[in-house]
Amino acid sequence: MQRREFLILGLVFTSSYAYAQMFQTVPEANATLIQSGKDKYACPNCGMHLVKFYKTSHTHENHQYCSIHCLYEATQGVIPKDAKVVDTITLELIDVNKAFYVVGSKVRGTMTRTSSYAFGNEKDALMFVSDNGGKVMNFAEAYAVAAEDFPQxxxxxxxxxxxxxxxxxxxxxxxxxxxxxxxxxxxxxxxxxxxxxxxxxxxxxxxxxxxxxxxxxxxxxxxxxxxxxxxxxxxxxxxxxxxxxxxxxxxxxxxxxxxxxxxxxxxxxxxxxxxxxxxxxxxxxx
Ligand SMILES: [Zn+2]
Ligand SMILES: [Zn+2]
Known part of the structure; x- marks a missing residue:
């Protein structure tokens, strides 16, 4: 192996190690991935690994995005009707319209400074807020906050x-x-x-x-x-x-x-x- 390749592998390893500490990451067996083939693990908008950023994952049509940020970018601000989001507690995909989003907590988000995590159960969302701050919102409100990531x-x-x-x-x-x-x-x-x-x-x-x-x-x-x-x-x-x-x-x-x-x-x-x-x-x- 050439020295340069070795160094690149080293970097990849270092960043995977950092990912392993992230709140978003789950064991692969617990992740529901809806894409197949070679694109199964990659956010189609940014290329990031969907298992590493699983807890913020959103699906829309046949795509699975790493975050509400990438969903927003892919839908270009037109609020999608069929989207699903990962429930932070059960790790299942749930209808975004039934989700309680905690926006702006101190738990780091994906692709954004304003983090956004979804819960199927309002009590879980409120518990998360009492531990980590943030505000409970519905999907439309969380989607509007995601819009603020894009520079005007x-x-x-x-x-x-x-x-x-x-x-x-x-x-x-x-x-x-x-x-x-x-x-x-x-x-x-x-x-x-x-x-x-x-x-x-x-x-x-x-x-x-x-x-x-x-x-x-x-x-x-x-x-x-x-x-x-x-x-x-x-x-x-x-x-x-x-x-x-x-x-x-x-x-x-x-x-x-x-x-x-x-x-x-x-x-x-x-x-x-x-x-x-x-x-x-x-x-x-x-
Ligand atoms: Zn980079
Ligand atoms: Zn992404």
């Missing part, structure tokens, strides 16, 4: 000159989390080394850099508004804002410090930092 800022993106973007092959998956990167053009980052690797956010890009002890030289990020390809070492990053990427909290890149500061003002950003100020501890805390 695209309208501000009005490039005067054509920009060079990072071109992502359709099947490229983030080596850290396994998601299809092309689905998230706003968040694309790139390692352009002996081989190219694509990431669905600066956070996963940095995890990769730390795992392989790479300097910032061959890394590129996408300007959040204009999507222009930027050298990672020259960009400015907003942290702690209320805009979340596909993997949650992010370092959000901008070409200039002014743009980063203006975004931080609009979106409760905590701080604007340069590439050199990004540390492994900071990335872990996101």
């Amino acid at each position: 800022d695209f309208s501000k993106s009005n490039p005067v000159a054509p920009v060079t973007k990072i071109e992502v092959p359709k099947d490229a998956k983030c080596p850290i989390c396994g998601m299809f990167v092309a689905k998230y053009p706003q968040w694309v980052a790139l390692y352009d080394g002996e081989k190219k690797f694509y990431f669905d956010g600066v956070k996963d890009m940095m995890k990769y850099a730390y795992a392989r002890k790479l300097s910032g030289d061959k890394f590129y990020v996408s300007d959040y508004y204009k999507l222009a390809k930027l050298e990672a070492t020259k960009a400015f990053y907003v942290i702690g804002s209320n805009v979340y990427g596909p993997m949650g909290s992010e370092l959000i890149p901008f070409a200039s410090q002014e743009e980063a500061q203006s975004f931080a003002r609009d979106h409760n950003g905590q701080k604007v930092i340069a590439f050199d100020e990004i540390t492994e501890a900071l990335v872990k805390s996101l």
Whole structure:
């Protein structure tokens, strides 16, 4: 085995290990999977593993999604009538219209900062709220909250000159989390080394850099508004804002410090930092 392959396996192992700690994960024997063939285990929207994110899983038509976030994206805001969701307690798929959703608890969600877990029994939902906080909602309300994950800022993106973007092959998956990167053009980052690797956010890009002890030289990020390809070492990053990427909290890149500061003002950003100020501890805390 070549050294590079070995390192990639190491990363896959590390991330599976992290998944093993997650609240969403269940033993495969307890998961009901409705898709078949080679796609059985993958969310058709983001590519993530359905057993690892089982407790937030939703089905619609013949598809099974990892989360209400991916269901929302796949249905494009048109509320689906036939959807089902996993009951967090029984692990069975239940009609979303009969489910009690706990939204915004402190238990981490899937693909979103605002977590959302469903229960077939209202008492179970209330018990979950008393342990973990959050609010009980019906499906339509939880679906509306999922809509808030999708940035409204695209309208501000009005490039005067054509920009060079990072071109992502359709099947490229983030080596850290396994998601299809092309689905998230706003968040694309790139390692352009002996081989190219694509990431669905600066956070996963940095995890990769730390795992392989790479300097910032061959890394590129996408300007959040204009999507222009930027050298990672020259960009400015907003942290702690209320805009979340596909993997949650992010370092959000901008070409200039002014743009980063203006975004931080609009979106409760905590701080604007340069590439050199990004540390492994900071990335872990996101
Ligand atoms: Zn998904
Ligand atoms: Zn990723």
